[in-house]
Amino acid sequence: MLRIENLRKSYGTFRLDCSMEVLPGRVTGLVGQNGAGKSTTFKAVLGLVKPDGGRIEILGKDSSQFGAKDKQKLGVVLSNAGFSGYLTIRDIVPVMSGLYARFDRAFFQEQARRFGLPDNQKIKEFSTGMKAKLKVLTAISHRAQLLILDEPTAGLDVVARDELLELLRAFMEQDEDRGILVSSHISGDLESLCDDVYMIHDGKIVLHEDTDVLLDSxxxxxxxxxxxxxxxxxxxxxxxxxxxxxxxxxxxxxxxxxxxxxxxxxxxxxxxxxxxxxxxxxx
Amino acid sequence: MKGLLIKDLRLMKNMGNSLALILLMAVGMSFYIKDISFIVVYMAIIGTTLTSSTISYDEFDNGNAFLFSLPVSRKDYVLEKYLFSLLMCGVGWLLGSIIAIVAGAARHALVPAEGLMTAVALLPVAIGLNVVLIPLRLKFEAEKSRIAQIMVMGGFFLVCVLGAKLAERLGIDLNALGERMPAMSEGAGIAAVLAVSVVLLFISCHISIRIMERKEF
The missing domain is CATH 3.30.70 (Alpha-Beta Plaits)
Structure with a gap:
């Protein structure tokens, strides 16, 4: 689904040099401290920053060939960015319909109601937890094949976090060819959700292991x-x-x-x- | 592209009260200002600056990073901004023209046909605004871009004034030069200027795409 080979990117004294892979049917976690290189890796995969070297293959295509149309198959959550805070959920629905050919409006609206997200309130007035729920909801509402989630559960209470993880599990169960790359500070999320985990430190992958092995051995x-x-x-x-x-x-x-x-x-x-x-x- | 347009139109909804106030001011001014071109250009400028506002909304809170993780290419984004800007500038120009012509006719200060001709003649100015403002806004942050826009506009006037002074010093009579130009009807002249502004708009759009493609978020 996603293969990163020797991805290199430098910012001042920081050097990212990482290789990793997300396989179909698997949820892969990426853990590391703040500034370890998680967000830079995510941004390089999404084409938001230009790598200095290396190769990224997404859904069978080289990242340089991965265009706007291909992004229909991705669902993305970024830790520090989302829709403009001046929009409401009522505004977002037609925007998503216009952007995604397979946007499931009924699912999106039903889940938004379930999560208690107000329809006509500006996103900037949402609580941190509400914003996090909305981000995940927009990522899983258009039948994506690969989810790229940077800190999707940040700021959520235990109950809301559990609800979101349940949504992600349901997302995976619907199609065995789907995959998720997720980063989180909360190891509980990763232990219960991820099949394997990469650990990144100072821009380098220092460990890759199946979660079961990690917990058992x-x-x-x-x-x-x-x-x-x-x-x-x-x-x-x-x-x-x-x-x-x-x-x-x-x-x-x-x-x-x-x-x-x-x-x-x-x-x-x-x-x-x-x-x-x-x-x-x-x- | 459709999704982006909807987003910008929805964002504009937030500026509803300010826009109503601007419209009211234009109507008020039309009763006192004789030169209708002022109101037409004023409204067109307001229309164009709305695009700048939507770019600021996009940039706020690192929003661009999220926007470009959606099925949106940098080229799509720029094309949408030009389309939105032309749309808003066009609406501003149209409303300004209507207000000016109706007010002028009501005061018997203007023949509607003449007013229409002036408004059409100002259309290239409206398009020209987009040619300059959008690439500058995309290249620089909001504050820097405002300074850059003032400098470009100031530079343009300075070149015009210095050019005229130089011609005067060299003994070239610009008015006579204009009169000696091949005879051309007023309509054809406007059409020619309009065509040039459209070409400049395409060049500007191309530059804006290059600017966006180089950006990292």
Whole structure:
């Protein structure tokens, strides 16, 4: 669906050099700190910035050939941009109808009602949560094939977030050839929605793993200095000095829990893995 | 293109009160101002500046990034802005002409046919406004573009004044030169100027597309 090969883009001292792939039927997450390169990657895919090098293939087409007509097949949420705040939902409906050949007006209006989005109120007067719901709704209302969602759940409360994730799951279930690339700060979203996750740091992909593997096989090991000195380090990806000794990230949880029963083995969450990948040291 | 046009028309709805006030002012002025060309040009300028306002709405809160992630090419965007601008400028010109001619006829200060001729003669001016203003607005941010527009307009008048002074110094009589031009009816003259402004409009549009294609959001 989407293949990014050695995408390069520089801004001052920041250098993006990333490769990743979104496969049909899969939801792929992109995580990283602010300024890690997530938004630049999204913008390059959407043609909003010109890459310095590399190759992007979207729905089988090179990005340089991917025109306005092809964008009918994309649904996009950008974290810091949307329709003008001076428009209302009543204004947006005919605009979407004019832009998208397959805009599902009935679905859009029904979901807007369900989410309690007022029809005739300016978007700038919406709460953060309402704006986020509207953005996702506009992205999934025209039978897109690939969704590119930058922080779609930012600012949402737990219930609203769950409703939106449910919408995205329903979107995927309708057609097995659909795909989603999503970035989020909230690892809970990614754990429950994504099939695989890419981790980006300082413009580079530092980890790519299936979510199941990440949750099942990754773990953070806590140990004192003596344990650290003697432990098998072959499966340790990152280590970090702590006041009590060391924290180590591994992708072979079972190996350590079976061979080192005295070790504190904490189940890996995406948050823990991010923290260790970024702040820990490679051995 | 259709979606973008609807968006701009809907955005204009927000300016409803200001537009009504502008129209009222034009009607008021028409009772006191003898030169009808002022009202026609005034209304055409207002029409054109509406495009500038919609570009500002698009830019606000990083809106352009979202706009170009929709099925909209940079070329579509520019073409829509010219279409919208010509539409608004045309409506302004038409309303200005109607107000001026009706008010002039009511005061017996103007023969409607003459008024119509003046209004048609001012059409190239209205188109010319778009030729200059849209690329400048797309190239620069709102504030910088205002300065650039003033500089371009000022520069244009300066060139005209200096050109006339230079001709005077060189002993060239511009009026006599004009009279010696091949005899041409007033209508044909207006048509020729109109044709030139349309050509300039195409060139301006081409430049605007280049400006937008180079932008990053």
């Amino acid at each position: 990754y773990a953070v090991l806590k140990m004192d200095e003596e344990q650290y000195r003697t432990i098998e380090k072959r499966y340790i990806l990152r280590s970090r000095k702590e006041s009590f000794g060391y924290s180590c990230l591994t992708n072979q949880k079972r190996f350590y829990s079976e061979n080192y029963p005295k070790l504190a083995v904490l189940k890996g969450s995406i948050d823990e893995v991010i923290m260790m990948m970024i702040r820990g040291e490679a051995l």
